[in-house]
Amino acid sequence: MGHAQAVPLFASFVRAGFPSPAEDYIEGSLDLNRHLIRHPAATFIVRVEGESMTGAGIFPGDLLVVDRSVEPRDGHVVIAAVGGELTVKRLRGRPGAWRLVAEHPDFPPIVLDGDADDPSAAVWGVVTSAVRRLAGGG
Known part of the structure; x- marks a missing residue:
């Protein structure tokens, strides 16, 4: 996964309505690798293409963190192989x-x-997180 870089994690919540005075208190630091990836050896990341999951808040360009060690269950968002594609x-x-x-x-x-038409179809892993760039570089 490369070099881990911890970033500050503020203890106060961010309001989505009217702003309130910010608290100058840092709770600690947050290593995004440790926060997003529970099982590094069983985890991979894919980039979303297409519109089929917009109702779940998953949009083209999003990065999905996928854990192959999580047992798939009804209701999970998953990555599956179907027709030779993910x-x-x-x-x-x-x-x-x-x-x-x-x-x-x-x-x-x-x-x-x-599915007799595609016997190789299978769940590859469970999506555990989505990462979306809102502004800034590439």
């Missing part, structure tokens, strides 16, 4: 009867397990 969708159902469901009405569900 896709991000919400997992619905149960083992042996999984469906990949988009969070956008223009995209139909995908049956994952038992």
Whole structure:
């Protein structure tokens, strides 16, 4: 993962309404690698392309932190291999009867397990975090 760089973590909350006087208190430092990545050997990051998960707050260009050590469950957002490509969708159902469901009405569900057309289709990992650049460099 490279060199870890801790950044300050302020103890006060940021208001999304009218501003209030800021408190000059730093709670400590936050190492984003340690905060976002629980199992480094089982974790990878992918960049989102497409609009199928905008209803879940996942947008094109977002970086998704994916942990392969987390057991996929109904309701998890997952990365799955389907038709030789990776896709991000919400997992619905149960083992042996999984469906990949988009969070956008223009995209139909995908049956994952038992799909005779694509026996290699499988969940690759569970999305644990999303990172989005709001402003600034590239």
